[in-house]
Amino acid sequence: MTLSTSAEGAPTDRRAGSVGTGRAHAKAVLIGEHAVVYGAPALAVPVPQLTVTATARVTDGPDGVSFTMTGSPSRPMVTQATDGLRRLIAEFMATTGADDSPHLEVTVDGAVPHGRGLGSSAACARAVVHALADLYDHEVTENETFDLVQTAENMAHGRSSGVDARTVGASGPLLFHKGEARELTIGCYGLLVIADSGVVGRTKDAVELLREGFARHAGAQERFVNRAARLTEEARHALAHGRPEELGARLTDYHDLLRAAGLSTNGIDALVEAALTAGGLGAKITGGGLGGCVLALTRTERAGDVIQELYAAGAVQTWVVPLRGPDEYAR
Incomplete structure (x- = not known):
């Protein structure tokens, strides 16, 4: 060159x-x-x-x-x-x-x-x-x-x-x-199954929907943000200290928060329920919302059942991501 x-x-x-x-x-x-x-x-x-x-x-x-x-x-x-x-x-x-x-x-x-x-x-x-x-x-x-x-x-x-x-x-x-990023401590291991609903998400619409909801209801933004921050902090501690059941529960709780804000869909909710029914530790929408993908946390031995149920519930494709630290991603 x-x-x-x-x-x-x-x-x-x-x-x-x-x-x-x-x-x-x-x-x-x-x-x-x-x-x-x-x-x-x-x-x-x-x-x-x-x-x-x-x-x-x-x-x-x-x-x-x-x-x-x-x-x-x-x-x-x-x-x-x-x-x-x-x-x-x-x-x-x-x-x-x-x-x-x-x-x-x-x-x-x-x-x-x-x-x-x-x-x-x-x-x-x-x-x-x-x-x-x-x-x-x-x-x-x-x-x-x-x-x-x-x-x-x-x-x-x-x-x-x-x-x-x-x-x-x-x-x-x-x-x-607040604009800063740092590596996470990983103390619990498992698999993240990402399931594509086949429906294109609408991030801009979801952002506007959330903003309009905040404007209509006094204190809604503060309640949403405080609840989200608590769930995320609890998830971080569970991830660091090897508590996969607690991590999964916080993921599902977060999905409930987004669903209550109107950011999920019937198809996404069906995928979340399918993952939980199959033995997943937790599941939620991931990304902007109003379509897109579901992310489910599962133990390795239950991954096959979770994936099967996700397809049965309408997933068009899935990917499996091991939950692990940065050194192991590099291998």
């Missing part, structure tokens, strides 16, 4: 044919969604089985950027995603001093289903940031990557908590609180 630099050493040019590659993975919110944007804590886990790879290539052609996104997302999702990625690329060029005059072909190849609360847009954005960094031989820090991903996320979702932007590059479970 040939690189020209300015007098200050910033990358300024790329020869046609130069290619950069970047990768990221999915995420799932264990507990704390929605409340996290109001200052409550949230716990999230990486889903390394679902990956995104982006390539950025300099080609001969008119100045600008062209995108190819694999899979079959709906046209509005593609438009929304590429608008955010164009803004991200412009920010990358501006902050790094890279030459934005060549024609860039950006290809995003991802296994993360869109609109399911699994961080598809953030994973795509992170992969593109690292593809550009590779293309221009530019080292990006984790904080720089986060800021660039947030540029795209805020276009896609409005005000973004940052949970997705951090977790799609994390090596293990994370605690988020």
